[in-house]
Amino acid sequence: MTSPLISFRHATKRFDNDRVTAVDDVSLDVAAGEFLAVVGGSGSGKTTLLRLANRLIVPDGGEVHVAAKNISNVDPIALRRSIGYVVQSGGLFPHMTIADNIGITPRLMGIPAGEIAARVDELLDLVQLDRTAHRDRYPHELSGGQRQRVGVARALAAKPEIVLMDEPFGALDPLTRDALGDEYQALHRTLKLTTIMITHDMTEAILLADRIAVMKSGRLIAAGTPAELSASKDAYVNELLGTPRRQAERLKHLIAGDGA
Numbered sequence: 001m002t003s004p005l006i007s008f009r010h011a012t013k014r015f016d017n018d019r020v021t022a023v024d025d026v027s028l029d030v031a032a033g034e035f036l037a038v039v040g041g042s043g044s045g046k047t048t049l050l051r052l053a054n055r056l057i058v059p060d061g062g063e064v065h066v067a068a069k070n071i072s073n074v075d076p077i078a079l080r081r082s083i084g085y086v087v088q089s090g091g092l093f094p095h096m097t098i099a100d101n102i103g104i105t106p107r108l109m110g111i112p113a114g115e116i117a118a119r120v121d122e123l124l125d126l127v128q129l130d131r132t133a134h135r136d137r138y139p140h141e142l143s144g145g146q147r148q149r150v151g152v153a154r155a156l157a158a159k160p161e162i163v164l165m166d167e168p169f170g171a172l173d174p175l176t177r178d179a180l181g182d183e184y185q186a187l188h189r190t191l192k193l194t195t196i197m198i199t200h201d202m203t204e205a206i207l208l209a210d211r212i213a214v215m216k217s218g219r220l221i222a223a224g225t226p227a228e229l230s231a232s233k234d235a236y237v238n239e240l241l242g243t244p245r246r247q248a249e250r251l252k253h254l255i256a257g258d259g260a
C-alpha cells in the first residue's frame with residue numbers, strides 16, 4: 001500500500017492545564033484522493049483533530065505526518081499555504097473584495113498580480129459564481145451560500161492537494177447545502193483532492209464521503225465506509241448511522257399522513 005497523505009499517529013491534545021483531553025490518542029490514515037468525513041457530538045474533538053493537520057494546533061503527544069513528513073518539522077506557514085481550509089462562516093475578510101479574498105494566499109506567495117487575477121476568475125468559474133457580478137463585491141453583499149462558494153474558491157487558490165473543511169455547509173438552508181455538497185464532491189474528484197470534512201449531518205457524511213471517522217470524547221471510536229460502519233457493534237456508531245434511516249422513515253409516514 002502507498003503511504004497515506006495524512007497520518008495521525010497517537011495524536012493527543014489537551015487544554016486547560018491538561019484538564020480537557022480534546023483529542024485522545026487518535027491514530028488515523030487518510031489516503032491521497034480520499035474524502036473523509038469526521039462526525040461526532042459537540043465537543044468530541046473534531047475541530048481540534050482537523051487543526052492538528054495544518055499545525056494550527058500542535059499535539060502534546062503523538063505525531064501528525066503530511067506527505068510522509070512529521071509536520072512539527074515543517075514550516076507552519078508553508079504547510080498552511082499548501083492545505084486549503086474552509087470554515088463554517090466562510091471566514092472571509094469583510095473589508096476586502098471577493099477577488100482580494102480569493103487571491104490572498106497567491107498574493108502572499110508573491111505571485112504576479114496578472115496571474116492572480118486570471119486565477120481568481122478561473123476559481124469563480126469553478127465554484128459557479130459569475131465573474132463580473134462577484135469579483136468586485138464585498139462579502140456582506142453575498143448570500144451565505146455564495147460566501148461559502150468564495151470560501152471554497154479561496155481554499156483552492158494556491159492549488160492545494162489537501163482541503164480541510166470545518167462544517168462548511170452547516171449554516172446553509174438544506175437545498176443550498178445539498179447543492180454545494182454535491183458541487184464540492186465533484187471538485188474533490190476532478191481536482192484529485194484529499195478532503196477531510198467535519199459535519200454534524202450523518203446523511204451528508206454518507207452521501208459525500210468515502211469513509212467516515214466517528215469521534216466521541218476525544219477518541220476515534222470507528223472509521224470506515226458507511227457499509228463497514230453499519231456492521232459495527234458499537235451502540236453509539238449504530239445510533240449515529242441509524243439516524244438518517246429513522247428520519248427517512250418518519251418523514252415517509254408524516255408526508256403520507258398516516259400519523260406514525
Ligand SMILES: Nc1ncnc2c1ncn2[C@@H]1O[C@H](COP(=O)(O)OP(=O)(O)OP(=O)(O)O)[C@@H](O)[C@H]1O
Nearest residue numbers: 015016020021022041042043044045046047048049
Ligand atoms: N482553545 C481551547 N482551549 C480550551 N479548551 C478547548 C480549546 N479548544 C477546544 N477545547 C475543548 O476541547 C474539546 C474538544 O473541542 P473541539 O472544538 O475540538 O470539539 P468539536 O467536536 O469540534 O465540537 P463542535 O462540534 O461543538 O464544534 C471541548 O471540550 C472544548 O471545550
